[in-house]
Amino acid sequence: MYFHSQAAPNAVRNRKAYFHQLLNSHSVGRTKAPLNVLNVASGPARDMREWVLDNPEREVFFDCVDAEIHAIERAKKLCEPFAKRVEFYHRNVLRFLPAKGYELVWSAGLFDYLTDRTFVYLLKALMAVTKRGGEVVVGNFSDHNPSRDYMELLGDWVLQHRTRDHLRELALEAGAPADSIEVMWEPEGVNLFLHIRR
Ligand SMILES: C[S@@+](CC[C@H](N)C(=O)[O-])C[C@H]1O[C@@H](n2cnc3c(N)ncnc32)[C@H](O)[C@@H]1O
Secondary structure, eight states: TTTTHHHHHHHHHHHHHHHHHHHHHHHOOOOSSSSEEETTTTTTTTHHHHHHHHHSSSSSEEEEEEEEEHHHHHHHHHHHGGGGGGEEESSOOOOOOSOOEEEEEOOOGGGGGHHHHHHHHHHHHHHHHTTEEEEEEEEEEOOOTHOOOHHHHOOOOOOBBBOOHHHHHHHHHTOOOGGGEEEOOOTTTTEEEEEEEE
């Protein structure tokens, strides 16, 4: 209970609301074509489940990639009520991405485990599958993390913490134009979100 009330676990919970807001902003008023979303390292996909069940009228399709079969199986169960709207890929995202185009590409809880080199490699790949006018949004823990010592010493939870400037530099290295990059955060200021407009 004590640990789960700290800044880092709060930040992880906050990213669900952040994803929901993104889905709202991309889908609201969209009448002509469905919204296609790529969810990279989707985990149990409870975030998607809650949003779709709350917004059944929005025409949104999700492709989810995750390397862990148990995560995929759990996610499939949770997304059963709207299974026609979700495709799951049990794959390593560094080796495979669906050959489609997306209006929104989202990844939380993955990039802060990657080295800078792999970060840039994967970001480039995600930018390549994002349609013109679409957006890539990637979460990464910030260097402002009051829970860091506790996480590392007691939880063996070691992440690549990155500053806003560092995220911006990596986006530039991946080929994003400077004026397409924005870095935002959730209310704790612990989880940053790198946005790249295509
Ligand atoms: C911390 S969870 C994040 C889940 C969810 N996106 C969230 O925000 O809570 C990280 C997920 O990344 C997946 N993952 C790790 N490395 C991966 C890779 N190379 N390719 C695909 N999925 C990967 C893990 O299996 C796990 O489900």
